[in-house]
Amino acid sequence: MSPTETTAKASGPDAGKYLVFTLSGERYAVPVLAVREIIRLCPITPVATMPPHIRGVINLRGRVIPLVDLRVRFSLSAPPDHDRTCIIVTQVASAAGGKRPYAVVVDGVEEVATYDQSDLLPTPDFGGAVDVRFITGMAHAAEQVITLIDLDTVAAHDPLDALEPSITAPDTSEDA
Amino acid sequence: MVPAAKRVFFRSYDVRRAGVDNSSVAASSARHALSPMAPAMADTPAFDHLRSLLQRCALELAFVDPEGDDRRRQLQDLIAELADDISATSPPPPVQAAMEQAAEWIAAGPINQQQLARFSAWEPWMAEAITAWERGFTLPAWPAETIEAASPAGMPSQPSQSLPDENVTVLPAGTDAEFMRLFCVEAEELLQDIEQGVLTLETSPSDSDTLATVFRAFHTFKGNAGAMKLVTLQAVAHELESLLDAARRGKRLLDRNAIDTVLAGADIFSRYAAEAVHQLDGNDVGRPLPLAIPAVIASVHAVLASPSKPPPAEVAAAPATGPTATVPSKAGTPPAPDAGIPASSTAATSAAGSKSSSTPPLRSASSSAASVRVDTRKLDGLVDLVGELVIAESMVAQASLTSADEHLARLLGHLRGITRDLQRTAMSMRMVPIRGAFQKMTRLVRDTAHELGKDIRLELKGEETELDRTVIEEIGDPLVHMIRNAADHGIELPDERKAAGKPAAGTIRLEAFHEGGFVVIRLRDDGRGLDPAKLRAKAIERGLITADAQLTAREAFDMIFAPGFSTASRVTDLSGRGVGMDVVRRNIERLRGKVEIDSEPGSGTSFTIFMPLTLAIIEGLIVGVGEQRFVIPTLSVRESFRPQSDHVTTVQGRGELVDVRGRLVPLLRLGDHLGVAAGIRDPHRGIVVVVEAGHERRCLLVDELLGKQEVVIKSLGETFVSQKVFAGAAILGDGRVGLILDATALVRLSRRNTETAA
Numbered sequence: 053m054s055p056t057e058t059t060a061k062a063s064g065p066d067a068g069k070y071l072v073f074t075l076s077g078e079r080y081a082v083p084v085l086a087v088r089e090i091i092r093l094c095p096i097t098p099v100a101t102m103p104p105h106i107r108g109v110i111n112l113r114g115r116v117i118p119l120v121d122l123r124v125r126f127s128l129s130a131p132p133d134h135d136r137t138c139i140i141v142t143q144v145a146s147a148a149g150g151k152r153p154y155a156v157v158v159d160g161v162e163e164v165a166t167y168d169q170s171d172l173l174p175t176p177d178f179g180g181a182v183d184v185r186f187i188t189g190m191a192h193a194a195e196q197v198i199t200l201i202d203l204d205t206v207a208a209h210d211p212l213d214a215l216e217p218s219i220t221a222p223d224t225s226e227d228a
Numbered sequence: 229m230v231p232a233a234k235r236v237f238f239r240s241y242d243v244r245r246a247g248v249d250n251s252s253v254a255a256s257s258a259r260h261a262l263s264p265m266a267p268a269m270a271d272t273p274a275f276d277h278l279r280s281l282l283q284r285c286a287l288e289l290a291f292v293d294p295e296g297d298d299r300r301r302q303l304q305d306l307i308a309e310l311a312d313d314i315s316a317t318s319p320p321p322p323v324q325a326a327m328e329q330a331a332e333w334i335a336a337g338p339i340n341q342q343q344l345a346r347f348s349a350w351e352p353w354m355a356e357a358i359t360a361w362e363r364g365f366t367l368p369a370w371p372a373e374t375i376e377a378a379s380p381a382g383m384p385s386q387p388s389q390s391l392p393d394e395n396v397t398v399l400p401a402g403t404d405a406e407f408m409r410l411f412c413v414e415a416e417e418l419l420q421d422i423e424q425g426v427l428t429l430e431t432s433p434s435d436s437d438t439l440a441t442v443f444r445a446f447h448t449f450k451g452n453a454g455a456m457k458l459v460t461l462q463a464v465a466h467e468l469e470s471l472l473d474a475a476r477r478g479k480r481l482l483d484r485n486a487i488d489t490v491l492a493g494a495d496i497f498s499r500y501a502a503e504a505v506h507q508l509d510g511n512d513v514g515r516p517l518p519l520a521i522p523a524v525i526a527s528v529h530a531v532l533a534s535p536s537k538p539p540p541a542e543v544a545a546a547p548a549t550g551p552t553a554t555v556p557s558k559a560g561t562p563p564a565p566d567a568g569i570p571a572s573s574t575a576a577t578s579a580a581g582s583k584s585s586s587t588p589p590l591r592s593a594s595s596s597a598a599s600v601r602v603d604t605r606k607l608d609g610l611v612d613l614v615g616e617l618v619i620a621e622s623m624v625a626q627a628s629l630t631s632a633d634e635h636l637a638r639l640l641g642h643l644r645g646i647t648r649d650l651q652r653t654a655m656s657m658r659m660v661p662i663r664g665a666f667q668k669m670t671r672l673v674r675d676t677a678h679e680l681g682k683d684i685r686l687e688l689k690g691e692e693t694e695l696d697r698t699v700i701e702e703i704g705d706p707l708v709h710m711i712r713n714a715a716d717h718g719i720e721l722p723d724e725r726k727a728a729g730k731p732a733a734g735t736i737r738l739e740a741f742h743e744g745g746f747v748v749i750r751l752r753d754d755g756r757g758l759d760p761a762k763l764r765a766k767a768i769e770r771g772l773i774t775a776d777a778q779l780t781a782r783e784a785f786d787m788i789f790a791p792g793f794s795t796a797s798r799v800t801d802l803s804g805r806g807v808g809m810d811v812v813r814r815n816i817e818r819l820r821g822k823v824e825i826d827s828e829p830g831s832g833t834s835f836t837i838f839m840p841l842t843l844a845i846i847e848g849l850i851v852g853v854g855e856q857r858f859v860i861p862t863l864s865v866r867e868s869f870r871p872q873s874d875h876v877t878t879v880q881g882r883g884e885l886v887d888v889r890g891r892l893v894p895l896l897r898l899g900d901h902l903g904v905a906a907g908i909r910d911p912h913r914g915i916v917v918v919v920e921a922g923h924e925r926r927c928l929l930v931d932e933l934l935g936k937q938e939v940v941i942k943s944l945g946e947t948f949v950s951q952k953v954f955a956g957a958a959i960l961g962d963g964r965v966g967l968i969l970d971a972t973a974l975v976r977l978s979r980r981n982t983e984t985a986a
Binding site for chain 2: 097099100108110111113115116146147148152154207210
């Protein structure tokens with residue numbers, strides 16, 4: 053990772069309440085203040101031409117909200133959806149200023165945990181093995197290490213990572 | 229337009245001549261008091277000759293174009309002739325001096341506002357002086373004040389090129405952004421009233437209701453500018469207010485000069501408001517804005533000083549109509565800065581509040597109903613919620629179908645009625661009449677025709693047609709462009725028209741009406757029309773089509789919407805840079821509308837724009853592809869059918885083509901393009917939907933048609949800004965999200981794929 057990307061998080065994570073959830077067996081957390089609600093998996097409308105981690109859009113009481121699969125985003129193996137799979141609806145910073153809703157699929161919600169400053173560590177040096185753009189830091193509590201995610205950055209990267217609409221030309225030979 | 233101005237001019241000229249002894253020039257303080265002169269020449273025909281020369285000068289002055297040079301030369305010739313004739317007849321020294329002065333001015337360069345102001349004081353003085361000289365009366369006082377007013381202090385007698393524009397600090401320190409926005413919003417409304425009113429006054433200068441409306445608008449403006457501490461704007465508003473006050477009280481008739489001055493003043497405000505909004509949005513903050521404030525103030529002074537009086541008939545008419553006499557509750561007091569009107573109050577409240585019941589009924593041009601200003605975001609939120617309510621209601625109704633409870637069914641019916649009404653009302657809240665957008669075109673046509681030396685009438689029809697506020701805002705620019713095109717390229721010069729057996733005055737007709745869920749805006753001119761052969765040749769020359777391409781007349785007309793195409797043989801300031809019509813079409817399509825063109829060579833061209841009633845709702849065709857459903861806006865759908873087996877042909881390397889009524893249209897397998905596993909591979913078992921974008925068509929192969937439905941459009945949001953295939957999303961009847969396809973993007977996408985495949 054380039055130095056500019058890591059220095060952006062120089063302040064490190066803030067103490068406070070976090071919502072802990074699992075992604076492919078690993079534990080992650082986001083600040084609870086960013087969480088609007090947790091809902092069960094609902095019908096998802098896929099949006100073509102988008103990268104695989106963007107599952108599509110959902111209808112949350114009339115609002116059309118993007119749904120992102122954090123397991124795919126973090127290159128984790130994505131198990132098929134199961135009965136504990138759920139959607140966390142969060143608020144992220146909007147490019148236009150203010151907040152916008154943003155939903156993520158997770159493998160299960162664990163708990164709301166309170167971390168003191170002493171529980172928190174800055175993002176360690178993974179030696180370039182891990183994409184640290186989306187990580188604010190780590191929490192070390194109750195014999196567990198939890199990765200703290202910066203959803204604002206995750207959301208801000210979506211449009212940049214979106215593929216060019218480069219759908220392959222339809223193969224017409226089979227009908228010929 | 230020209231004949232009308234001529235008439236007005238002659239009328240006021242004659243009146244001025246009749247009222248020599250009580251003109252305002254005589255009343256102005258005399259710097260050079262002139263001594264009585266003995267008649268040096270008793271030859272009346274010679275005086276008549278001078279007078280006729282002077283009258284011709286006056287005529288030239290009335291039509292002088294501040295930018296152009298042609299009139300100036302004619303004026304210069306006339307003044308030279310007049311000077312020669314006058315000096316040949318041993319004139320009184322002041323007349324000789326005034327003549328030399330005029331010759332000096334005219335030689336100095338282009339006629340700017342300041343020059344115009346001087347000449348318009350000079351010319352009546354000369355007229356009086358010649359009469360006085362002829363009859364041996366005392367020569368009138370030299371209107372030094374006016375002439376001086378036109379030349380800023382310390383200026384040599386040689387006039388400068390033009391008055392410098394004043395650089396205005398747009399947002400003075402400590403400006404409250406919120407108030408400023410309100411000021412700008414209100415300014416826009418007031419300006420519309422002013423512009424419309426003034427243009428009405430141009431044809432009926434003594435319309436007291438309109439005069440009162442325009443006067444009030446400037447008055448409100450002045451108050452608002454004062455409250456915002458915009459001292460210079462306040463000063464301009466004050467000057468214009470005085471001018472209109474004089475007109476309102478019947479002291480003067482608004483002639484062409486006066487109207488131009490008022491319009492120039494209105495332009496200052498409009499430029500200011502536009503710049504203020506620009507800077508409030510955080511662009512170019514602190515950039516000073518040059519405004520022609522000194523020039524406008526000078527020209528108000530000049531107009532006020534020039535002795536124009538309404539003809540007796542008009543004077544009699546004004547009091548007879550009544551309202552003028554009752555309106556001016558402040559007529560007696562000099563117009564003073566009125567900081568009492570807070571910028572936040574609306575035009576309606578300030579006008580109604582200060583003028584109470586004596587206010588004459590406003591013309592239909594200005595909104596008369598009480599209104600509340602609401603943030604559009606709140607309105608959008610309400611529309612969203614109502615949309616949800618409609619869906620929730622239909623889901624409840626669906627669920628209760630199994631119940632045999634009659635009471636419940638009745639209650640649900642009642643709920644349904646209320647929900648529909650609520651939806652209609654919520655939708656109508658964003659709807660406004662198109663009048664405002666249309667009326668702006670009146671000014672545009674006036675100015676454009678004037679600039680081009682053409683005589684063009686604008687006919688408006690259906691101004692009360694309502695459509696979404698956003699649509700109206702967005703349709704303005706394309707309309708401006710199309711009207712300029714019609715005026716510039718469509719309508720011929722008067723001589724050319726006469727030669728073609730048409731009336732010298734061209735007509736542009738702009739009309740709006742509802743048709744089948746759309747608003748149709750039609751722009752028709754009676755100009756020279758489009759020549760398909762010429763268009764075709766041009767398109768080939770520009771490499772837009774191949775030389776052997778066969779085009780129908782309509783396809784040829786459509787070429788003017790192609791990027792980089794311009795039919796103008798000469799490039800003018802107004803249009804003809806070839807960037808126009810393709811942008812027009814793109815803008816209209818972006819608003820989910822479409823534009824069609826039709827033309828009859830020799831008798832005119834018509835553009836027909838179809839716009840959705842609102843941007844919030846579209847009528848869509850719901851199609852099923854595999855597991856998914858998509859919405860295709862019906863506006864881009866031409867037809868749909870199940871193809872017969874001989875309708876589909878495969879061209880090697882070019883993909884599949886469908887024979888649609890003898891025309892081969894590429895087939896687009898929607899499932900393949902959108903990465904959805906389609907249930908149907910065989911075109912003969914699916915449905916083909918023919919969509920159209922611009923002049924290109926595509927056949928979309930879908931599994932099934934699920935129906936036609938009005939859907940509330942939702943933006944897909946920031947996450948999806950980079951994708952171009954979907955225009956948005958909609959919540960369908962079962963609560964799922966359906967994506968709305970963008971026909972233009974599909975055409976582009978498939979073209980690229982075909983090219984890569986080929």
